[in-house]
Amino acid sequence: MTAWEVFLQQLFNGLLVGSFYGLVAIGYSMVYGIIKLLNFAHADIYMSGAFCGLVLLGFLTPYIGNAWLGIVVSLLISMVAVGLLGVLIQRVAYRPMLKAPRLSILITALAVSMILYNTVMIITQGQYKPFTTGLVHESFYIGALRMTETRLVLLIAALALMLMLHLFITRTMYGKAMRAISLDRDTCQLMGINVYQIVAITFFVGSALAAAAGIMAGVYYGTVHFFMGFLIGLKAFTAAVIGGIGIIPGAMLGGLLLGLLEAFGTQIPFIGSQWRDVFSFVFLILFLIFKPNGLLGRIESERM
Amino acid sequence: MRKHWILMLVAVLFVFGVFGCAQDAAPVDGEGDVLIGIMVPVTGSEAADGIDMENAAKLAVEEINAAGGVLGRMIVTTTGDDECDPSKATAAASKLISEEVVAVVGGYCSGATLPTLSLYGDAGIPFVIAAANATSLIDENPGWAYMINSTGDAQAAKAVEWFKNLGVESIALVDDGSAFSVDLKDQTKSQWGAEGYAVLAEDRVETGTQDFSAVVTRIMAANPDGVYWTAYQGLGALLIKQLRENGYEGVIMVGDGSSAQELIDLAGADAEGVYCTAPPVVDFLPAAQSFIEGYNNSFPREPGAYAGLMYDATYLLVDAIERAGSFDGEAVKAALAATSGFEGITGPVSFTPQNTLNRSNFVILVAKDGRWALAE
Numbered sequence: 001m002t003a004w005e006v007f008l009q010q011l012f013n014g015l016l017v018g019s020f021y022g023l024v025a026i027g028y029s030m031v032y033g034i035i036k037l038l039n040f041a042h043a044d045i046y047m048s049g050a051f052c053g054l055v056l057l058g059f060l061t062p063y064i065g066n067a068w069l070g071i072v073v074s075l076l077i078s079m080v081a082v083g084l085l086g087v088l089i090q091r092v093a094y095r096p097m098l099k100a101p102r103l104s105i106l107i108t109a110l111a112v113s114m115i116l117y118n119t120v121m122i123i124t125q126g127q128y129k130p131f132t133t134g135l136v137h138e139s140f141y142i143g144a145l146r147m148t149e150t151r152l153v154l155l156i157a158a159l160a161l162m163l164m165l166h167l168f169i170t171r172t173m174y175g176k177a178m179r180a181i182s183l184d185r186d187t188c189q190l191m192g193i194n195v196y197q198i199v200a201i202t203f204f205v206g207s208a209l210a211a212a213a214g215i216m217a218g219v220y221y222g223t224v225h226f227f228m229g230f231l232i233g234l235k236a237f238t239a240a241v242i243g244g245i246g247i248i249p250g251a252m253l254g255g256l257l258l259g260l261l262e263a264f265g266t267q268i269p270f271i272g273s274q275w276r277d278v279f280s281f282v283f284l285i286l287f288l289i290f291k292p293n294g295l296l297g298r299i300e301s302e303r304m
Numbered sequence: 305m306r307k308h309w310i311l312m313l314v315a316v317l318f319v320f321g322v323f324g325c326a327q328d329a330a331p332v333d334g335e336g337d338v339l340i341g342i343m344v345p346v347t348g349s350e351a352a353d354g355i356d357m358e359n360a361a362k363l364a365v366e367e368i369n370a371a372g373g374v375l376g377r378m379i380v381t382t383t384g385d386d387e388c389d390p391s392k393a394t395a396a397a398s399k400l401i402s403e404e405v406v407a408v409v410g411g412y413c414s415g416a417t418l419p420t421l422s423l424y425g426d427a428g429i430p431f432v433i434a435a436a437n438a439t440s441l442i443d444e445n446p447g448w449a450y451m452i453n454s455t456g457d458a459q460a461a462k463a464v465e466w467f468k469n470l471g472v473e474s475i476a477l478v479d480d481g482s483a484f485s486v487d488l489k490d491q492t493k494s495q496w497g498a499e500g501y502a503v504l505a506e507d508r509v510e511t512g513t514q515d516f517s518a519v520v521t522r523i524m525a526a527n528p529d530g531v532y533w534t535a536y537q538g539l540g541a542l543l544i545k546q547l548r549e550n551g552y553e554g555v556i557m558v559g560d561g562s563s564a565q566e567l568i569d570l571a572g573a574d575a576e577g578v579y580c581t582a583p584p585v586v587d588f589l590p591a592a593q594s595f596i597e598g599y600n601n602s603f604p605r606e607p608g609a610y611a612g613l614m615y616d617a618t619y620l621l622v623d624a625i626e627r628a629g630s631f632d633g634e635a636v637k638a639a640l641a642a643t644s645g646f647e648g649i650t651g652p653v654s655f656t657p658q659n660t661l662n663r664s665n666f667v668i669l670v671a672k673d674g675r676w677a678l679a680e
Contacts (some may be wrong), residue, residue, distance in 0.1 A: 006521055126349060127566070
């Protein structure tokens with residue numbers, strides 16, 4: 001491969017991985033924006049989504065036949081199912097804690113995370129599971145860039161989901177209510193907005209997107225594992241901070257940026273790809289020191 | 305007055321301590337069952353092999369008990385789960401030691417086995433290591449551990465020999481940062497270099513990641529004739545898939561950590577033609593057929609790559625106890641050291657002065673039609 005080919009390849013790899021980060025980061029950002037909670041269980045929602053998709057795919061493939069159609073149907077059902085799981089978690093674990101100190105709800109989130117991944121670990125006996133889709137990776141070239149159908153579809157799907165979310169937030173009443181609640185929850189309540197309902201919707205949308213990302217990762221990488229959410233959770237959190245936590249376009253931007261940063265950082269000669277995670281987290285620390293509000297964040301004065 | 309109280313307290317504690325020890329030590333020389341510890345990862349990422357090993361040890365114990373036990377006493381096993389994690393392994397070892405096992409068999413992940421060697425050594429408990437085989441274990445061994453699997457250098461030699469056999473002239477090495485995989489990578493690198501060939505890329509993936517695009521692009525850019533993955537199957541399958549998907553057409557070989565059928569199941573069609581430097585897998589051993597039958601009768605799964613070694617380790621330990629004529633740690637250790645040509649299903653066992661197996665037991669497998677097959 002020439003340097004130009006490596007550049008193109010990594011550009012694409014970075015965008016694809018970055019869009020996964022972005023989809024997961026959105027969930028962190030939405031929840032943080034609305035109830036100021038770092039929902040650590042979000043990474044495990046991503047993992048649950050992948051396993052949900054795997055089970056559905058196993059059920060549906062014999063009936064559907066077409067590989068892509070099977071994936072789309074299981075993706076949609078999983079998004080709804082895992083979205084509801086997110087709402088359930090919110091109802092059972094977080095809503096009783098909303099008035100408690102922030103640390104309590106953070107610890108609750110950690111507990112939910114452990115419950116989720118340990119449950120999946122017990123069910124799967126800790127084994128890697130093949131995510132069989134029936135897709136074949138026939139490759140073709142766009143210029144010097146080697147491409148497969150799967151990758152192209154996944155990237156487009158991820159970007160489309162982000163666009164749909166953006167429209168949902170900016171163009172619907174629910175989106176408007178979410179934005180209002182993130183500004184001032186108490187006033188919204190006084191204005192007659194059903195805050196609990198909006199919080200539930202936020203969890204539904206965030207979890208559904210994470211589930212979509214999980215299934216797409218399953219399709220792309222071909223295996224799933226109970227611990228698959230851990231690292232991507234940290235990366236998505238980093239992406240959310242880079243973009244400005246609580247700001248949804250920031251989470252998308254942060255995800256793509258982080259993906260690209262890793263893709264190119266790991267190609268620096270004499271630095272192995274084992275430094276990839278170091279790149280991400282050094283970047284996180286730099287942002288926390290020099291630009292704690294993130295790329296798109298505004299400095300707000302503390303309301304008294 | 306206060307001083308007296310403290311002295312009294314110390315005296316009482318001392319008496320109870322001595323008395324307690326004496327009581328606890330009784331089962332070793334008295335009657336009743338004898339306790340043997342099994343240390344393997346039965347949960348976590350390497351649970352598949354760990355559970356196979358635990359099953360194999362239990363099968364061996366069942367057979368031994370059915371034939372009258374050891375020195376006239378029945379064996380009971382207790383499992384310490386090391387989760388393939390050094391910190392969990394020390395906890396597992398402490399648990400086994402506190403349960404006063406007479407000896408321990410097991411050891412799958414070298415990284416997790418390493419910190420337990422001194423614990424067993426300090427406690428005077430003989431440890432037969434069935435699978436773990438990094439050369440670093442040799443240096444850390446206080447003398448109480450015996451390794452019945454060939455070590456990393458023997459495996460590296462096999463890998464180099466097979467790469468040469470295939471006409472490969474340049475390779476890339478990829479590990480996952482675990483003690484075992486780094487050891488195998490270093491051994492292969494130095495032996496490959498000594499043959500006058502080039503290592504074009506050396507890389508590492510982080511456990512827990514799914515995305516290997518960085519490594520794959522580096523390998524594609526260096527374009528070596530062969531790639532050697534020295535770590536475990538979960539990540540190995542991901543690497544193989546992503547290499548093939550990106551159009552890599554060279555030879556892919558994996559180390560013994562990836563020799564389970566799971567690798568092929570996970571990597572699917574991409575695994576076809578992948579080579580593996582494997583431990584003596586029971587499927588290919590004529591002496592192991594009755595073991596496979598017994599295993600399949602007792603457990604609803606196939607014995608993995610290490611079940612045979614674990615079965616041998618358990619029988620070897622019992623053999624050593626019989627030869628020692630006692631359950632005393634020192635005596636069993638001496639008997640293990642004196643092992644000469646013990647006939648296991650994976651081949652004869654004798655030890656070098658470093659407590660390692662005195663021969664190389666590696667074979668080359670190739671993935672063919674979705675199964676491992678002998679390549680030689």
